[in-house]
Amino acid sequence: MALGGRADGWAKVQGRAVYAGDVRLPGMLYGVVVRSPHPHARILRVRSEAARAVPGVRAVLTGADVRYGTYGRRVRDMPVLAREVVRFAGERVAAVAAESLPAARRAAALVEVEYEPLPAVLDPQGALEPGAPRVHQAAWRYPGAVVGPEDPPNLQSRRVWQHGEDVEEALRRCAYVFEETYQIPPAHQGYLEPHACVAWAKPDGTVEVWASNKSPHRLRAQLAACLGVPAERIRVMPVYVGGDFGGKGSPMDVPVAVALSEATGRPVKLVVEYEEDLTAANPRHGSVVRVRLGVDGEGRMRALDVRAWVNGGAYAAFKPVEHVNLNGFAEAGNTYRIPAVRIESLIAYTHTVPRGHMRSPGSLEANFAVESTVDVAARALGLDPLEFRLRNLLRTGDRGTLGEPWMEVRGEEVLRALAEVLAQGGGAGGTPRVEEGGWACGVGVALYCRAAHAGETEVGLQPRPDGSVVVWVPFPDQGAGQHTVVRNVVCKQLGLPPGAVEVRQADTDQLAVDSGVGGSRVSLTASAAASRACQELQRRVEQEGLGGLRVQEALAELARRRPGEGVRGRFSGEELWLNSVCAQAARVRVDRGTGQVRVEEVITVLDVAEILHPPSHRAQVEGGVVMGLGSALMEELVVEAGRVVSSNLHEYRLPSVLDVPALRLVLVPGGKGWGPHGVKPVGEMANVAVAAAVANAVADAVGVRVRRLPISAEEVYRLLRAREARP
């Protein structure tokens, strides 16, 4: 049962929700950054006299003026401002602080930088070849680096996952081996709030920060490492985050804002323009993924070999995981029983914009490649693609492709539910299709399975004399609804109405630990911590002999007896072996004449357990599907000669309401969830398999295989004409 609307709903519909860019402090200055136009160049000279002469300018900084170390989420390889060399077009070279934004912009435009352009390497395969221009002289020396002096100089991260028999041996024994190569371009997360922060380096040596960042405690630790000060001297203040999708987890411009604040003794606001965010933040990696799928004479998958070459850009600083690789690649083929699996992901440094995480990082890349290959195999073997998948599904009791002891695997329930929906209106593959004019209809399916993880967090509960409760949480709500989920857990467990529970975000001084929002783990983690806090509060009520009272009376009395006191609940992650499965189908129409693809409907079937707030659960799925459609059909961050040329949202087109087809959602309840409330994660489930489903539908409709995203009319047209030209 839904408990009320969103906890943050009214603040947002009244324009009262405060985001980092909305913060205004007395004496605040405005910061603007000067960026390199070259992918790789030596900085010969920076002249700032003209900039300093602009009325209202209070500081102009270059790399030489900044004492801080490099920064990063794991690997600290990014300078606050470039020194000596720039490694991507868009890198920060200088920064200005002024009394007004127009003055700061004017001054930034007057900073003159002389460069000596150097040879650049722009693609990952080229970067890993011997003799390629080096992005870093000694990448292994950076704190947190996962490469060594023996590795190719431009290697950023190499990760191999393997399980079962030797994959080459297994492939040799297969009756059929399907080898396919797919390209997934870089993409921007598309959050509509560009990166923003306010930093105030106070005279007492402490620093206060407001930032569009979803992981305040991690931000504090990353800043402390960069500034060389104890984390306790930094306080990250609560603000809402205007969209994230993986892109809002790094310090980004905060260190340079702190440097400007320290140089001027004033608070500094730094809000980048959208164009800067598109061209110089931390977009999705571009990848080339080669798949070799071995199938035996009975149509059973026997071996899978996946190799990805991934463009990491100029810095590894924006990846949060220990090995700075993309965990999504480990999911390749994980919905199937495959006795021999080997997956390798090579991320290379290049002289392009540094890359970061985008909603389910690596998953879309692996899924598009593998689920397309599975379809290629099915069609080549004369099998219905859905039937071929059913025949090969991993089932509860099976070990996962990498040996995971999953609690359950509900691929079969989910795929059969999808088959039922499709049976009402034409199944995938070999089905009658209506054609009118030049248009052909097709249906494609794809399957996705994602593991769930738990993080670490702390939740505080503070009863008030009116019988209500304040819930303190250490993480922001970046839109996914985690504040509402926590509120509903507290309501449920204490027996309170939604109006009696107020969720507030704490600053980093108020609560001790939090691993931040990400990896679809916050609802799991926070609901577990909130549940423990509720138990603690109930214990307190009993101890005080208030157990006989009605709950709000008891809380009111507790608040009166112990004013201002509260309780805390903490939860630290554990290995869950929990997953969730999503099957998607796309119905498309393709114009044989022009190659235009129209998606008519996307059907999403999702494995679920207990749902803590059904409206936001559904919204996570709907928003995910539309983001998946963007990746499938529209979105590519175009990089030419090392420069991102998709300059703003008129060129980097996000789906508008006119681009959204009919969306059908079928939930398959009864999954075994995890934790006190038996939940499964949802945030990164529905955006992944859409691209493969659409590509498979295009193949179903017109018989051509699109091997690069986005699926454009130009590409489909090219493939159709190439096929006609074949003798």
Add this chain to the structure above:
Amino acid sequence: MSEASVELWVNGERVRAPVWGTEFLAEFLRERLGLVGTKVGCGVGVCGLCTVWMDGKLVSSCLVPAVVAAGRHVWTVEGLVALAEGRVADPPPGLPSGRLVRAVQQALVECEGLQCGICTPGQLWAACALLQEEPNPPEDQVREFLAGNLCRCTGYQGILRAVRAAAREGRCVGG
């Protein structure tokens, strides 16, 4: 490049503030007047975050030079909230009624017509302006009208549900 000053009406009040020739209305509202409810996304008139009402029309305030707004009547989300709360004595003709604003706000909250909230002030304007003009619009017209307001979070489904619910001042229903 120097500061001049500009005078206009914002949410029914006369305001006067310094302005640079290069300054746009969105920035002027946010930084000079502190009306930060209006958000800025792309800055080039594509995303709709900075939507405000100017002399009877919705405009992207990131495209209107602040000096062009001189002498005009501008209403922001803060003004919409004042309308909803009945704090505006004599609203100019053409603005959505307070009752309508409340219905749209309620519907956006109940129908999950928002997530991160950064596009919400703009969506609120678009939905109110549409329903003020056409109390019961067909689906095509709703989509056409909202096409200038991007949302990355919701996939638009919650927003469409909210507009339908607000149109009949009813509850949120699925589908």
